[in-house]
Amino acid sequence: MAQKPLTDQPVPGTAPAAAPRAADKIRRTARELFYAAGIRAVGVDEIVTKAGVTKPSLYRAFPSKDELAAAYLRDYDAEFWQRFEARLDNAGRDNPRAGLMDFLHNLGSRAGAPHYRGCGLSNTAVEYPDDSHPARKVSEEHKQKLRLRLAELAADMGADDPKLLGDSLMLLIEGAFVTGQLFHAGGGPARALAEAAERLIDSHLKG
Template sequence: MARKTPSVAAPSPPAASPKLAADRIRETARRMFYQDGIRAVGVDALVAQAGVTKPSLYRSFSSKDELAASYLRDYEAEFWSKFEAGGQQHPDDPRAALMVYFDGLAQRAASSGGYRGCGLTNAAVEYPEPDHPARRVAVAHKAQLRKRMAELARAMGADDADMLADGLLLLLEGAFVSSQLFGRGGPARHLPEAAGRLIDASVRRRSGNKKGV
């Protein structure tokens, strides 16, 4: 009689590793700083929401100011991911690529959810001190965004790329701020159309000049 081979139970999948305290702090800061403002969120409330202790926070971040700067760097990475997504869909059409971002922003800004504009813009308003870590991150980001807008404007063939870039940036910042005032149905819903008309007028003017030469 053949011996039965004892069945071996399949190994249980390893349990998910608990999130590190620093990760929980960053995720909580991302949520609370954006929704309530950086200055309004105290360290006690933040660690309570994150389920960590104050010593855990200060082992990972030297101060609340440094945590604020870290939050903004994370936010900036999210921003560029959204901003450049259109370039993957329309690699040879800078106008269409930019419109992907503007269309998405108009939808987010006009929603009834907790949209509070751009966290980097908000931080620049909260912290006027030029040497504050949070403001330095915000200012550097906006300078890079202005440069990127100018690159896109040149790629579109604008007659005055710098002026078009600044005009688009003004529309963008206006959408960030006005969405917090008007919410659903506010002027931010017209951002794509307004930006499209500005782009087309600038490019058309250059095309007209070429025809007249």
């Protein structure tokens, strides 16, 4: 029997995979640096050096560092919703509480990781108070959507006041984003996120 080629070897007669485009390298590198150190702390020179591209290639893909920051956050936003909705799907759309709790348990665990830096979108809102900044706009749109989504889930659970429960859950989530950066050992207050949410939800389902 012929031996199958190893997965890291090219198959004869096939074209090699295309090398990552400069714009993709820049986007990935910017995300890594922006999340770890903050957008303001990272310069264009550092991004292009680590990405292994030229500065002109950055400006061909992104008109400015501000627009690159906005692109980073749009990617962050898309990935957040993919993970969030996947947990709801896994639990079944007829059981929104189970899906949300799965998300919150996971967030509480991640918030205790040594290199956890919270939510990149929340961090950006603190870095850029100007509502007209491109990155700030992406952050605000994301948070507004999250607020509405949590209220929808609260209504689906049968909460007596869906908007209040949704807002309360959002406060817990944002608190986990922040305290996770301050209390790495053991997770700090974020480790209580899921239990606090359970009790909060129960209080809105009584009566």
